[in-house]
Amino acid sequence: MVVLTFVARPLSVVVSSIGSGLSAREKTFLSWAGLRGAVPVVLATIPYAEHVESSRRLFDLVFVLVVVATLLTGPTLPWVAKVLRVARRSEPRGLDVEVAPLERIAADLLQVTISPVSKMHGVEVGELRLPVGASVSMVIRGGRTLVPERRTVLRHGDDLLIVTPRDAREDTERRLREVSAGGRLAQWLHADPGKG
Incomplete structure (x- = not known):
């Protein structure tokens, strides 16, 4: 040994x-x-x-x-x-960046594609009224990525990356289906008045 x-x-x-x-x-x-x-x-x-x-x-x-x-x-x-003098003095860093696995924060990443028949076309991100903790983190449009704001208007062919808490995933998916089927009208239908 x-x-x-x-x-x-x-x-x-x-x-x-x-x-x-x-x-x-x-x-x-x-x-x-x-x-x-x-x-x-x-x-x-x-x-x-x-x-x-x-x-x-x-x-x-x-x-x-x-x-x-x-x-x-x-x-x-x-x-x-x-x-042996092989240790290098660590340089001070102004920022520590770490990949946070979604498993560790109990969240899911959903990828949603707005199809040509989806009524989500023309809806603003803020009008999605997703559950608390869920958010559209990125929009991929024509091969380019953009970080959306509440007033960002969604278009046919957009891919949305949505981070949602695991316990709110079903509500998030249901809300997306409502908006896809009803468009802007779904902003008021079946929506929780406490959100927005």
């Missing part, structure tokens, strides 16, 4: 990084960090999926090695990077 963690694994990473253009210090750091996490585990699933003899034992061994190696060497990485 010690030989695998501190000799075989670093050596294999150094050999595989030959010709990569990395400096000796960077290769040393990379060999210390080694392959960890998903890579060895995924590789160990290949013989297991092919039903190779003792592959289950191999998979268990690799899994334990990855955990142990991460626990042993993981906490030392900042120190090793500093000693």
Whole structure:
């Protein structure tokens, strides 16, 4: 176990990084960090999926090695990077951008195409009167995207991207069907007077 963690694994990473253009210090750091996490585990699933003899034992061994190696060497990485002078001072950022998965915020993204027969043509975005929390986030028209305002008029052939809370999805879809069938008249029919 010690030989695998501190000799075989670093050596294999150094050999595989030959010709990569990395400096000796960077290769040393990379060999210390080694392959960890998903890579060895995924590789160990290949013989297991092919039903190779003792592959289950191999998979268990690799899994334990990855955990142990991460626990042993993981906490030392900042120190090793500093000693080898491969750590870069992080530059201050004025903005952090992160993709927020809709699953995490319990929302759905609906794509709605306004067909040639839809009475949604000529309706303003604000007249859709979608449920609370639902909004038209983007309109795609003729291959171009635009962020709509309440007074943006919808046209035949438009694709709408609508974000709706998961618990309001059915109400959102029902409201869109009403407007598509009734056009501007649907602004007053079956609408909740508290919305708007």
